[in-house]
Amino acid sequence: MSAAGNPVIELRDVRKAFGSNVVIERLDFDVGKGEIVALLGQTGSGKSTVLNIVMGTIPADAGSVRVAGSDPYRQFARLRGKLAVSFQTDRLLPWRTAVENAEIGLLVLGMPKAKARQVARTWLDRVKLTGAGDLYPHQLSGGMRQRVSLARALCVDPELVLLDESFSQLDHVTSQTLRADFASIAREFNKTCLFVTHRIDDAMEMADRVLVLRPGAGIALEEGIDASIRSSLQRRSALHDKIAAVMGAEA
Amino acid sequence: MAAQVSGKPAESAREAVPVATVQTESARWSGDLVPTLVVVALLVLAIQVGSAFLPPYVMPQPLIILQATWEVLTADPIHIGITGLRLAAAVLFSMLVGVLLGIIMGVFPRLRPYLRSLVIIDTGIPALSWMLLAIFWFRDPEVRIFFILSVILIPFYALNVFDGIRALPREWVDMLESFRPRRWQVLRYLIAPHIVPYILTTTKAVIGYAIRMAIFAELVASAIGIGSRMSLAQSTFRIDKVLAWTLLLVILNLALQAAIASIDKALLKWRPEAAVR
Incomplete structure (x- = not known):
């Protein structure tokens, strides 16, 4: 399960259990620089646990985890500015306007306020929120809030972007638009992305590579996805069915 | 960094969220004005009727009360200022100390049980006990009043701010921590703005109580201030x-509530107020 070049994420024989419940066992995979990898799995397959381990919010019980050359849990502060997360919910702070929310990562990294504001506005433009920067979260729609959340993650120019079911709470059309916009930005700026989702369509739409997680074990299936697969209805459908079969079998 | 791309607000029309019925603070204040005036008119009428049947040393006419109000306003304005200053100093100090205690309780779990016990024990001590203790412990009336008001008000701020920190959504903490902030940055960007509504609500809730306590403290521990003037009026059968001082205290309370409401409006402009139909 290796990526070409120097991997930004490198997991080796990772294990994680909560009490007697083994959530992850023998998990190995890499994500190379500039790659967009989707980690697919049914609810309870442990994909959020993998994401939390990569984020460094929980430690792995065994095995090795390296993110941008550091252990994300034990060397938590070393990933300052190298990693950003877009969550399932937008997590905007209600007392900050859209642009103030977008700039928060930059302020944490110590960028002067005026410069941070300028960068945040540029990214809001980039995610198609021109003119909405001075609105508060309650004045924005769900899709607009999620766009602010993406701008907030991209603002810090991270080496790695983690997406935790970022589009799953949006309606189909908005989700599709946002996915396409994000994938285009990620490719344009050569961002490395690990995208956790349970929706096969989301994964196939965005990812260069799809990994299907086996509950309590490792990766059950790994498939590369390129433009030829996306453009061929037949091949796309066949791959969709194959992934669905593996996910169904693992559920 | 990102290239400049001319975009447009995405999905603004399609995704527009219907705005809920919203009632602003100013609308609520103006909405409260008419009922307040009706209640005042009824009270004046009741005093007028009462004064017709009761002797003047029990219930004077409203006009007499108004004349007395003018008299105390022109003859004793210094006492209003002194009470106001005492109140402001004690409320600001209690706010500062209470907020600090609340933050320490919220952020340092090891200190939490000790501080919480201290604050809860404080809330169990009657205000009168503090007043009597202050008379024993301190000679200076200013120190007495400041001490009495502070020990009474600090727990309100400490407990409410602690509750505010406990109510901080874990999701927001995780979001900020994903950027690897320093501890002071979590305080600066998350905890401090989050507890502002709790501080304002506490101030709104305690201001009337603080006025009553200040007057009471002045009554037993000082020779100047509104409390001491009320004591003098009582002893001279005025x-x-x-009633004139009482009227001024009610007005002072309303003015302070209005001032806090304005601060509330300025600081919490981000918060929509949904009204239940």
């Missing part, structure tokens, strides 16, 4: 002046 019920008109007692």
Whole structure:
């Protein structure tokens, strides 16, 4: 399960259990620089646990985890500015306007306020929120809030972007638009992305590579996805069915 | 960094969220004005009727009370200023100390049980006990009043701010921590703005109580201030002046509530107020 070049994420024989419940066992995979990898799995397959381990919010019980050359849990502060997360919910702070929310990562990294504001506005433009920067979260729609959340993650120019079911709470059309916009930005700026989702369509739409997680074990299936697969209805459908079969079998 | 791309607000029309019925603070204040005036008119009428049947040393006429109000306003304005200053100093100090205690309780779990016990024990001590203790412990009346008001008000701020920190959504903490902030940055960007509504609500809730306590403290521990003037009026059988001071205290309370409401409006402009139909 290796990526070409120097991997930004490198997991080796990772294990994680909560009490007697083994959530992850023998998990190995890499994500190379500039790659967009989707980690697919049914609810309870442990994909959020993998994401939390990569984020460094929980430690792995065994095995090795390296993110941008550091252990994300034990060397938590070393990933300052190298990693950003877009969550399932937008997590905007209600007392900050859209642009103030977008700039928060930059302020944490110590960028002067005026410069941070300028960068945040540029990214809001980039995610198609021109003119909405001075609105508060309650004045924005769900899709607009999620766009602010993406701008907030991209603002810090991270080496790695983690997406935790970022589009799953949006309606189909908005989700599709946002996915396409994000994938285009990620490719344009050569961002490395690990995208956790349970929706096969989301994964196939965005990812260069799809990994299907086996509950309590490792990766059950790994498939590369390129433009030829996306453009061929037949091949796309066949791959969709194959992934669905593996996910169904693992559920 | 990102290239400049001319975009447009995405999905603004399609995704527009219907705005809920919203009632602003100013609308609520103006909405409260008419009922307040009706209640005041009824009270004046009741005093007028009462004064017709009761002797003037029990219930003077509203006009006499108004004349006494003018008299205390022109003759004793210094006492209003002194009470106001005492109140402001004690409330600001209690706010500062209470907020600090609340933050320490919220952020340092090891200190939490000790501080919480201290604050809860404080809330169990009657205000009168503090007043009597202050008379024993301190000679200076200013120190007495400051001490009494502070020990009474600090727990309100400490407990409410602690509750505010406990109510901080874990999701927001995780979001900020994903950027690897320093501890002071979590305080600066998350905890401090989050507890502002709790501080304002506490101030709104305690201001009337603080006025009552200040007057009471002045009554037993000082020779100047509104409390001491009310005591003097009582001892010289000037019920008109007692009622005049009472009227001024009610006005002071309303003015302070309005001032806090304005601060509330300025600081919490981000918060929509949904009204239940």
